[in-house]
Amino acid sequence: MMASISDVSQLACTVSATGISAPSYADVLAYLQSAYQGIYGSDVVLDNSTQDGQWLGILAQAITASNASMIAAFNSFSPATAQGTALSSVVKINGLARAAASYSSCDVVITGTVGRTITNGSVRDTVYGYIWSLPASVVIPAAGSITVTATCTTIGSVLVGIGSLTVINTxxxxxxxxxxxxxxxxxxxxxxxxxxRQQQSESTMLPSQTIMDGLLGAILALPGVNSAEGYENDTNVTDANGIPPNSIAIIVDGGDATQIATVIANKKTMGTPTYGTTTETITDSAGNSRTINFFRPTVDAITVQLGLLALSGYTDAIGSAIAAQVAAYISGLPAGSTIYTTRLYAQATLPNAEGGLTYDLTSIQMALNGGTMSTNNIVLPFNALPSCPVSNVTITATGSS
Known part of the structure; x- marks a missing residue:
């Protein structure tokens, strides 16, 4: 921001090596008042009780609004600062498009007679009774079973556990x-x-010199993919994660299994085996069948207990805001993360303006999958995502003495 305006040219935005800046409304108004009094005399009254003062205020507002529009236009050319439609437009240079509201998906194993074709098939879950559509055509291979991705016909977040999609709807x-x-x-x-913005940043890894970075960047660009993590075991022995020697393991949340396997097949180093619990058979350009394995992440439930001392002004609404902030942080961590107890103190501390001065945190404990609460860090398996809905965060508030 400009401290003051000494020249009429400074009323507009200024672009420098550090970016774009503009004078504040107060500085613009002060400059217009000074210029006006320079013309009509310093004894002219220009406060809000006068017509001239109100007119100068309108002019200052117009100049400030124009400057704000120019700043927004300037910032719209960078993915780091663009917003809304401007951001949707600028990421096209990376071959990206903003994801529309999406449908839940789940890999299912179809078993049947070899060579049988299932056309426009669908299945039903035993939890909610929702219908899940299969790909338009599914052919049972020689193995007698095939893994395909079923898509829920109801938009939004539909969560079903292992073994829940067992009803043949067609x-x-x-x-x-x-x-x-x-x-x-x-x-x-x-x-x-x-x-x-995060997807745009990660997509720049596509032309990278590191094979793994390029592979993950390509997977993250697929529709419906929420996250992707990659591990490489370049040793001659099985590593601590159970990944076989000289193999790679890719963990992908969301997206179509066939598309994911195709990207892995095309991007991985030739001759490198793939490791995982989801298996797809990909036919390459030469007509050769290649088996690609990858992981769908398991979900580990994290529960948190927060102890705090309620100070003046503390309310249940502030407690709910704390719980929401902690839950969002944990649920946003990638697969294989370590959840550090001490780092949750920062997440459980609200800004002062939102009630951060109305309580004092006294303790934080966590548990994994319903286990015993403790202050220990939680180390997730490399193929496990953390899940912490707000209902998993309990706050115990005691009154100040």
């Missing part, structure tokens, strides 16, 4: 059973600006 001759070996990847609302 009975077809030769189709004998269906089940899911992993939980569903929930759908999501329209992609937020923050998420799109």
């Amino acid at each position: 009975p077809t001759l030769g189709w004998t059973s269906v089940t899911n070996a992993s939980a569903s990847a929930p759908g999501s609302p329209v992609q937020s600006d923050a998420s799109l």
